[in-house]
Amino acid sequence: MRSSTSNFKRKLRLPRLFFRKPPEIESIHGGPPLEYVRPIPQLPCRGITVAVVLIVIAAASAWELYCRSIGYGPTLHDNEDLWTSARRRVKPESIVIIGDSRGWYDLDLDELQKGLGKRPVQLAMGGSCAYPVLADLANDKNFHGTVICSVVPRLFIAPPGSPPMDHAEKAVRRSHTQTLAQRASQYLDMPLEEHVAFLKPEELALDCLLKRLPIPNRPYALISPRLPPYFGTLDRERRARMIEKCARPGSELARMTQQIWLPLFTPPPPPSYIPQEEFAKSMGQAIEQRFHDVAAAVQKLRSRGGKIVFVRLPNSGGLKALEDRQTPRAAVWNRVIKDTAVPGIYYEDSPDLAGFNCPEWSHLSAGDSVEFSKRLIPHLRAALQM
Amino acid sequence: VRAGTNLVVVMFLGGLWHGAAWTFVVWGLLHGSYLVVERVVRALFQHRAWANHLATRILGGFATYAAVCIAWVFFRASDFTVAARMLGGMFGGHPHGDAILTTREMLQIALVTGGMILVHWSLRDINIETAVMRTPPWIVTAAWAFMACAIILTQGNSNAFIYFQF
Numbered sequence: 001m002r003s004s005t006s007n008f009k010r011k012l013r014l015p016r017l018f019f020r021k022p023p024e025i026e027s028i029h030g031g032p033p034l035e036y037v038r039p040i041p042q043l044p045c046r047g048i049t050v051a052v053v054l055i056v057i058a059a060a061s062a063w064e065l066y067c068r069s070i071g072y073g074p075t076l077h078d079n080e081d082l083w084t085s086a087r088r089r090v091k092p093e094s095i096v097i098i099g100d101s102r103g104w105y106d107l108d109l110d111e112l113q114k115g116l117g118k119r120p121v122q123l124a125m126g127g128s129c130a131y132p133v134l135a136d137l138a139n140d141k142n143f144h145g146t147v148i149c150s151v152v153p154r155l156f157i158a159p160p161g162s163p164p165m166d167h168a169e170k171a172v173r174r175s176h177t178q179t180l181a182q183r184a185s186q187y188l189d190m191p192l193e194e195h196v197a198f199l200k201p202e203e204l205a206l207d208c209l210l211k212r213l214p215i216p217n218r219p220y221a222l223i224s225p226r227l228p229p230y231f232g233t234l235d236r237e238r239r240a241r242m243i244e245k246c247a248r249p250g251s252e253l254a255r256m257t258q259q260i261w262l263p264l265f266t267p268p269p270p271p272s273y274i275p276q277e278e279f280a281k282s283m284g285q286a287i288e289q290r291f292h293d294v295a296a297a298v299q300k301l302r303s304r305g306g307k308i309v310f311v312r313l314p315n316s317g318g319l320k321a322l323e324d325r326q327t328p329r330a331a332v333w334n335r336v337i338k339d340t341a342v343p344g345i346y347y348e349d350s351p352d353l354a355g356f357n358c359p360e361w362s363h364l365s366a367g368d369s370v371e372f373s374k375r376l377i378p379h380l381r382a383a384l385q386m
Numbered sequence: 387v388r389a390g391t392n393l394v395v396v397m398f399l400g401g402l403w404h405g406a407a408w409t410f411v412v413w414g415l416l417h418g419s420y421l422v423v424e425r426v427v428r429a430l431f432q433h434r435a436w437a438n439h440l441a442t443r444i445l446g447g448f449a450t451y452a453a454v455c456i457a458w459v460f461f462r463a464s465d466f467t468v469a470a471r472m473l474g475g476m477f478g479g480h481p482h483g484d485a486i487l488t489t490r491e492m493l494q495i496a497l498v499t500g501g502m503i504l505v506h507w508s509l510r511d512i513n514i515e516t517a518v519m520r521t522p523p524w525i526v527t528a529a530w531a532f533m534a535c536a537i538i539l540t541q542g543n544s545n546a547f548i549y550f551q552f
Contacts, residue, residue, distance in 0.1 A: 038515065221487070
């Protein structure tokens with residue numbers, strides 16, 4: 001008769017079945033033995049490790065010094081997780097800035113706080129469409145605050161699936177689905193980005209550097225337009241400031257950035273796999289749908305007591321001419337204001353807002369953003385009946 | 387027969403594990419069927435002299451690579467329409483399609499793919515530990531340092547890893 005102790009011993013031994021030594025027949029008869037001992041290469045591992053660490057530190061330091069010497073500085077990278085951290089700060093009665101990079105660079109949070117009594121939360125995103133964030137705020141039943149929405153027409157009517165929509169939708173999605181690991185990763189990442197200049201995933205990553213190789217392209221290759229270079233910094237509140245090197249009138253960086261905006265603001269050619277008329281028709285329908293969706297989101301927000309104001313922020317030079325030609329005021333701005341019955345502030349309508357010059361044609365310098373925001377406050381207070 | 391069935395079932399489940407979509411099921415079943423074909427071919431021809439000839443092995447390697455590339459189409463395509471369009475393109479079905487890749491990207495892909503095939507080929511009859519053991523320490527040091535610097539320079543976002551996208 002077996003005792004309970006022997007049963008217990010037997011149970012304890014059970015796992016050994018899985019790690020048992022292979023019998024001779026299993027070791028010599030085809031296939032690897034059940035137990036495989038990984039050979040460890042006999043190398044001077046300690047010496048190699050020390051040498052590798054020293055080489056990597058030296059190479060990274062040299063790369064950092066070089067990047068700083070050509071004008072790069074440390075800044076946070078605007079990703080979905082940084083946006084999510086700002087979205088988390090939105091309280092039911094917050095003032096929120098949404099829209100594109102002009103809302104980012106041109107509106108100074110300190111001045112707006114002084115003038116409006118509350119520090120706004122910065123939810124605008126570079127190169128993005130305002131609609132997904134507007135819809136998210138409209139669907140947030142707790143939110144009944146104030147929205148300041150920057151409108152760059154080409155981005156505002158960007159169709160579903162286009163980069164401006166994707167960019168904003170990704171951020172909104174992340175704010176609803178962010179995992180603890182992603183949140184922790186962002187907190188670990190921020191101190192690094194705040195101190196290391198070469199951390200520029202959209203400009204100094206290996207793939208971006210390879211793109212600069214002077215390799216001629218095959219004819220008709222569809223090449224994405226180049227993104228603007230580093231011309232501003234971002235802090236943990238997502239406040240964007242233009243760097244001095246770009247803000248200097250006529251600087252090389254400003255001139256280079258001006259020429260990058262032009263192809264970026266020019267619509268890409270229609271795809272070859274859809275007839276052009278069909279494509280134009282689908283684009284027209286998508287734009288109409290956008291006007292309808294924006295009006296619906298505004299209505300929803302207002303029904304809870306929320307307020308919203310649309311703002312057209314300054315642009316200059318060749319980019320202003322291009323925007324006025326491609327997306328004239330009557331086609332987008334007037335239509336949005338009419339459909340939503342929301343107050344709008346168009347910088348050209350007010351002499352005190354119209355005199356600003358954007359060094360790189362699209363954004364105000366850090367100094368001008370302070371003065372512009374100061375002058376914008378009476379307009380905002382009037383529009384929002386504050 | 388039982389081993390073959392098990393291989394197909396395991397790869398079918400492996401496909402489903404990657405996501406609840408028929409494209410993943412097809413990816414798994416293709417891999418399962420490839421493994422079965424490999425076993426059958428090996429059983430039938432492994433003792434023939436021509437089967438172990440270098441040219442046959444090279445041809446076999448390329449056939450495997452092509453078959454796996456076809457399976458990956460179903461892994462990455464969002465649906466069967468996209469998969470069919472991609473497969474059509476792979477077999478010359480869109481001679482006048484948009485030139486969406488730059489010359490630099492094509493060169494880069496060719497170099498990386500060629501390099502990976504070479505590495506796999508060179509490690510075919512030797513394990514990585516033995517290969518490292520035979521390499522002079524200064525080359526190992528340089529290789530490690532190069533790889534670490536490349537990782538730093540790549541600045542990859544951890545979310546780029548495919549398994550975070552499901």
